[in-house]
Amino acid sequence: MEYAVETFSLTKIFSDWWGRAKVYAVDNLDLQVRQNEVFGLLGPNGSGKTTTLKMLLGLLHPTKGKALLLGGDGADPKINSRIGFLPEESYLYRYLTARETLDFYGRLFGLPAKVRQMRIEALLDMVGLKAVANRAVGTFSKGMARRIGLAQALINDPDLLILDEPTTGLDPIGTRQIKDLMLRLAERGKTILLCSHLLADVEDVCDRIAILYGGRIQTQGRVRELLQQTNKRQITTDAISDSTVEKIKQLVAAEDAECVVSSPMDKLESFFIRIVMAAQQQAQPTSGAVSTTKIGDFLTRKEPMESILDKLVSAPVSPQASQEAPATEKVAAARAPDESLLTKLTRSAEPSPPEPVARDEAAAAQAVEAQASDQEHVRESILDRLTGRSPDRSHNKEKTDTSQAGESGDG
Amino acid sequence: MGSIWAVATNTIRQAVRMKVALVFMVLLFVLLPALGFSATGDETLKGRLQTFVSYGLSLMSFLLCLLTIIISIYSITSDIEHRQIYTVITKPIRRFQFLLGKLLGVIVLDTILVSIFAAVIYVVTIYMPRFVNASEQELTEANNQFLTARAALTVPEVDVTKEVRERYEQLKKLDQLPPDYTQDQIIAELTKQAQLAHRAAGVGDVLVWEFDNIKPLAEGMFIRFKYDVSPNPPDSQVYGRWLAGDSQYIKYGEPVKTPIYDQVHKHVARTFHEIEFPAAVVPESGRLAIAFMNVPLNATTVIFPPDGLEVLYKADSFTANFVRAVLLILFRLIFLACLGVLASSFLSFPVAILFCLVLFLTASFSGFVVESFDYLSANIGAVYSYTLKWVIRLLPEFDKFNPTEFMVPARLLSWSVLARCAAVIVCLKAFLILILGLVIFSYREIAKITV
Helix, strand or coil: CCCCEEEEEEEEEEEECCCECCCEEEEEEEEECCCEEEEEEECCCCCCCHHHHHHCCCCCCCCCCEEECCCCCCCCCCHHHEEEECCCCCCCCCCCCHHHHHHHHHHHCCHHHHHHHHHHHHHHHHHHHHHHHCEHHCCCCCCHHHHHHHHHHHCCCCEEEEEECCCCCCHHHHHHHHHHHHHHHHCCCEEEEECCCCCHHHHHCCCCCEEEECCCCEEEEEEHHHHCCCCCCCCCCCCCCCCHHHHHHHHHHHHHCCCCCCCCCCCEEEEEEEHHHHHHHHCCCCCCCCCCCCCCCCCCCEEEEECHHHHHHHHHCCHHHHCCCHHHHHHHHHHHHHHHHHHHHHHCCCCCHHHHHHHHHHHHEEEECCCCCCCCCCCCCCHHHHHHCCCCHHHHHHHHHHHHHHHHCCC | CCCHHHHHHHHHHHHHHHHHHHHHHHHHHHHHHHHHCCCCHHHHHHHHHHHHHHHHHHHHHHHHHHHHHHHHHHHHHHHHHCCHHHHHHHHCCCHHHHHHHHHHHHHHHHHHHHHHHHHHHHHHHHHHHHHHCHHHHHHHHHHHHCCEEEEECCCCCCCCCHHHHHHHHHHHHHCCCCCCCCHHHHHHHHHHHHHHHHHHHCCCCEEEEEEEECCCCEEEEEEECEEEECCCCCEEEEEEEEEEEEEHHHHHHHCCCCCEEEEEEEECCCEEEEEEEEHHCCCCCEEEEEEEEEECCCCCCEECCCCEEEEEEEEEEEEHHHHHHHCCCCCCCHHHHHHHHHHHHHHHHHHHHHHHHHHHHHHHHHHHHHHHHHHHHCHHHHHHHHHHHHHHHEEEEEECCHHHHHCCCCCCCCHHHHHHHHHHHHHHHHHHHHHHHHHHHHCCCCCCCCC
16 A cells, blocks of 8 residues: 555535536545655645545545545545544534543544543643643633644544644644644654645645645645755854855855845744743643643554654754754755754854753743653653753754754745 | 444433433423422322323423434534534444434433433322322222223224115115215215114113123222213213123023122213222123113213223233333334434434424324325325325324323233334334434535535
8 A cells, every 4th residue: 555545536526406517626636645744735715625635534425536545445434443533623522521522532433441541641631731621622712622623633543644724723832733743743654634724834744745726736746846946045154243244245256146144033933932931831820721742652653762762862953853943854854964064054043042041941841731740752842942951952952943943034 | 332332422411411401301300290289180189190190291201202302303413513523423433323323322311311200200199199188088099090000891893784784775775875975975874873873872771791801800890981972961960770790691681600780870971980890790701791771860862982981900000001101102202313313314403303393293193194184185095095195104103102091091001012112113113214314324425515
């Protein structure tokens, strides 16, 4: 089975009452999503993204053509048991509590009570809703409902995850966390079919994308290849003197090329996250979600956990990139030979973060997440990177981090 | 099975937490005891009990029927309407399992509610004699005629075909046939007259009924009857001399070993009455004769309507009968739950509710409906009997299996009647309806069309 999702001239025509064709919602769609890739289905509103997903899952019958999920029919329970699905809105039973909701879905998969119990706790922890686990879902904000929706899609440890607009209704931190989660799931060998019109999401996490318009694929390919401007180069430096800038300009002018010099802007996303995280660590009360972003241990991975973690923390550039600015991570990975140069270039791009303060915040953060039991996973989280719980790594991370952000902000 | 049960428990949770069930429970909890105090009937203890049980069971049945229709439809259509079904149906559960889960949830909920309310009615009934200062006589009457389960022996309509045929030939010979009527109409009219003649007693006449194979369990036996009179006596009172005993004596006056019951009673016409007589009069052969004599005091013809005379004897306990009557209600609810599943498999909430309510009301008066259709469709017989007739026949006859019809006269609701009801209403009709609903739901598109 080469493809996780494959469609053969999938077509959906909505007809009127008399059976006359009215709208071609999806038109001869041939889609191939490979195993273990994050695939983004993009398109404006009404371009047939959701209709495609509904046909994949058997919620709509295709007018013509066929769709295979994991090599089988999307309505077959055997296939369903390996799929996680998050619809465009989290359609939840309002009268169930968060915990009951997950329990209900766990029982639909026929999971034994003990496994269910274990997974529910892990998932609640992961999406940061442990504190409100016994509140009715109907009282949740949209973002919180979204998190439960996501947890629901993961309860069976799916091989294929189908997410329809996973970040709608989420605050920037939630968005960031879900993007991180998707990346980590991909690292664990899951295939993700992501459907969105929020381009930033797609850009950050997807390996390949297809752009849909009018039910047809307009273009598809690897994100990097589609977006990279091969005729441009970008250099990021520390705050160098004006005379050096002049020298560089002369060097560039010698090659007959244009050169623009400016101070890189922080990405609004990173800035926002930093502010809110700081407030969270001062334990300011909120009724919303408090996420630890711990990934559920039950979510299987193809390689042993240690090796991934080791890889993540030992490689100087990629780990934080994969979490903070994944789009550029791939660029960085592609430039692997220049790694040392890149590290040199990015050193102390900004005044280094105030570490003592950060440590205090970390202590506060520990108080906030009372249930943070297995702390070895916590080091992966944004929280850690921002607060510097493990200073030996965070120093290095912070610097490269901001430089990455600056780079993408500039680009 | 695990996933079906998951859906079922979720449905029960929904019914409980959305307070749908709660409203009905409060209603019943308020209304039932209120009924217990307000229902006085004809002021006797028996009357009180009859009124309470009849109103109580009817009320419970009616409210739970409504509740079943609403919950079974709401829980399915709201899942589709609010799209929770997207996340449920994409899990490893087949669509028919989803519907079965919903159905199971409703049935479990119904069973719980029926048990609770039946228990309330039962307890109030059993303890009512203690709250009401009933006289000894009233107590005995209530025990014998209400807090029991009696088998009934009915009188079949006399076969008068031969008689009518002869009469018709005779009229034809005399050329006295009414000119404007067809042969069928004349024969029907003659049959009616002949049958009436067998049930009517002129002044001084005697009517005799015979019953075979009687094995009474209790001391007392009962004649339950209703007089029709023509012309009406001034105070509507009818005097009747009633005899019960060995048919050898009653028919031929031969001396017999067993005692003979022989008494004159005065009763109001046009309502049912009961006369108790000792079981000792039943001869060893088990062949019992009942005779009615229209005493000359009356000066009116007394007619017994077709179902106007029965002999009752104790055959089971009140408790057992009550349990079976409650099961009858449960069968009704199961049918309605299946009907709700069918309706919501292809209709939206308001339409499905309307659809089910219409069918429910039709089923409640099915005898009337079938009769009127039979009458109206006399001219389009072929079309009717191949189409609409079968649709109407598919409806359960709730009025035929009405629990109060059994409970009020303390009539035995035997296991065989109950089994027949289960077979017809649940195993056949509800099952067919459910299968239809499952098939429709399995092939329909769940998602809404959104472009």
